[in-house]
Amino acid sequence: QPLHDLACEVDGRWPEPLVLRGMIAYRRARASEAPASARPLMDTALAYAARALELSPKNPKALELRGTVRYQLVNRQLEQQPTAVARLLQEAEQDLRAATTIDPSLATAWYTLSDLEIHNADFVDAQVAARKAYEEDAYLSAAPRILWQLFSSSYELEDFVNADYWCEEGVRRFATNPQFVRCRLFMLTTPIKPAEAGAAW
Numbered sequence: 382q383p384l385h386d387l388a389c390e391v392d393g394r395w396p397e398p399l400v401l402r403g404m405i406a407y408r409r410a411r412a413s414e415a416p417a418s419a420r421p422l423m424d425t426a427l428a429y430a431a432r433a434l435e436l437s438p439k440n441p442k443a444l445e446l447r448g449t450v451r452y453q454l455v456n457r458q459l460e461q462q463p464t465a466v467a468r469l470l471q472e473a474e475q476d477l478r479a480a481t482t483i484d485p486s487l488a489t490a491w492y493t494l495s496d497l498e499i500h501n502a503d504f505v506d507a508q509v510a511a512r513k514a515y516e517e518d519a520y521l522s523a524a525p526r527i528l529w530q531l532f533s534s535s536y537e538l539e540d541f542v543n544a545d546y547w548c549e550e551g552v553r554r555f556a557t558n559p560q561f562v563r564c565r566l567f568m569l570t571t572p573i574k575p576a577e578a579g580a581a582w
Contacts, residue, residue, distance in 0.1 A: 394436055396432075396433035396434075396436040396437040396440050396443060397433075397442075399429045399430075399432050399433040399436070399443070400429065400430070400433050400440070400442045400443050400446055402429045403425070403426040403427075403428075403429030403430045403433070403443075403446045403450075404426070404446060406422045406423075406425040406426040406429065407422070407423065407426040407446065407449065407450055407453075409422050410422035410423045410426065410453075411453070416457075416458075416459055419457065419459060420454075420459045423450050423453065423454055423459060426446065426450045427447060427450050427451070429446075430443050430444075430446040430447035430450065431447070433446075434447065439479075439483055441479075441480040441481075441483040441484035441487060441490075442480070442484075442487075444476045444477070444479050444480035444483070445476070445477065445480040445487055445489065445490040445493070447476050448472075448473045448474070448475070448476025448477040448479075448480060448490070448493065448494075449473070449477070449489075449490075449493050451469045451470075451472050451473035451476065452469070452470070452473035452477075452493060452496070452497050452500075454469055455469050455470055455473075455500070456496070456500065470497065470500070470501065473497060474494070474497055474498075474501075477490050477493055477494040477497065478494065481494065481510075481513070485513070485517070486517050487517070488513075488514045488515075488517035488518035488521050489514075489521065489523070491510050491511070491513040491514035491517060492510070492511070492514040492521065492523050492526070492527055492530075494506075494510040495507045495508075495510035495511035495514060495527070495530050495534075496526075496530065498510060499530060499533070499534065504533075504534040504537040504538050505534075505538065507530060507534045508530075508531060508534035508535060508538065511527050511530040511531045511534065512531060514527050515527050515528070515531065524554070524555075525551065525554075525555045525558050525560065525561075528547055528550055528551040528554070528555070528561075529551065529560050529561075529564070531543075531547040531550075532544050532547040532548045532551065532564050532567075533564075535547060536564075536567060536571075541568070541571040541572065541573045542573065544564075544567075544568065544571070545568055545571075545573060545574070547564075548561060548564035548565060548567075548568055551564060552564075552565070565580075566581060569581055
């Protein structure tokens with residue numbers, strides 16, 4: 382029997398094991414490529430988050446879990462009904478903002494919030510959230526994606542100096558990641574970089 386199941390049995394008022402079980406269900410859903418198997422796992426993760434929040438309404442990790450799952454239901458197109466999509470995005474943003482307000486050190490929540498804001502085409506808020514994620518944990522496993530978000534949001538805002546900075550930071554830290562070759566190509570389309578055919582090639 383999994384240890385987190387035993388923990389729930391020993392102390393039914395302890396929310397952390399419920400959050401952990403929800404995270405496991407969520408990660409299993411992310412690993413599944415079949416919507417038919419991913420959706421029930423997402424729903425299971427939401428159920429565990431709801432139970433944890435019943436015990437501790439301001440538990441930041443439970444709020445992060447619920448917000449993340451709600452966003453990924455939309456991001457992975459597991460929910461496509463327009464009214465439901467709009468509701469999930471709104472609720473996901475509320476959860477993630479609440480989680481990061483209660484515990485500003487939650488780098489993963491900041492990262493997911495940044496991704497959500499890019500989905501909403503709100504590049505200012507996406508940039509702010511991505512910067513928070515990077516400040517809290519520059520060595521997060523999602524660091525390459527955070528740097529790409531910092532680059533892309535700066536680029537969309539035509540803040541090309543910062544776009545170049547984050548692109549080069551990505552090159553410095555993740556030299557083999559093709560995204561950071563791609564961002565250098567994008568920079569050649571901006572006023573601050575000469576459009577050199579040789580460099581592009």
